[in-house]
Amino acid sequence: MSPFTIVALTAALLLIFSGLYLLLKTHNMLRIIIAIEIVMKAITLLLVFAGLMNGKMALTQAFIITVILVEVVVAVVAAGVAINLYRHNGDMEISRLNKLNG
């Protein structure tokens, strides 16, 4: 197996792992968005790797662009929720998210 394959798989899995660890450990809304972004970057890396392996780079690029778009919209909407959470509660504590209703 080539070193490229080993590094690609290991880096992607470790990035997913660190993103999930951050998701589990933090209560801050902005940090949660950062964790989601880290996991999405790892998924994009795996998509690039898959495209390189099956030789269909054009199709992979179409998928990657869709993933990037979804990632950005998720980040924008979540940042909006985080700002509103801060305006209501004065902090970013995710457990107080239910106070935003109404």
Add this chain to the structure above:
Amino acid sequence: MNNELILIVCMLVMLVCGVTAAMSRSMIKSAINLAAVSVALSVLMFVIGATWSAVFELSVCSGLVTVIFISAVSLTESKLDSTTQRALHHSRFAMLPLILILAGVGIIAAIVLNGFDVVSTADITQTEKPFREVFWNLRQADILGQIIVILVGTFAVVILFKERGKKI
């Protein structure tokens, strides 16, 4: 320099910056490290020839998303962390590098010892369709989905930032 070496360096930069973004106490540093992850990923895409997605990654992910994060951090600027909060943060993330090193060694050992291999299925004899044709002709449902996602995102932001008592 060999292409494979550039790819490996890019992935290592991605890993280091990603872990730093996860561990950093300062939100601005996290956002900048996240942007560095995007830059490394787009360099990787450029090297393997995925230029369109590289341009999107560089402009949108390392540009727009970083601006959004930094704006959100600026708008929600909180008081300085107390010593207790700082200690709590360090205690939460102190174990992460050790866990990642152990997980990395475990993953590499599992890959090497089990003889796990990813075989390339690329057909060299077949010429690949150009990206433009694939994107506009084969993946039309994706384009429709993207338009809907953008509209939903815009609508959500309008709803989130509307002033109280005002009707849209």
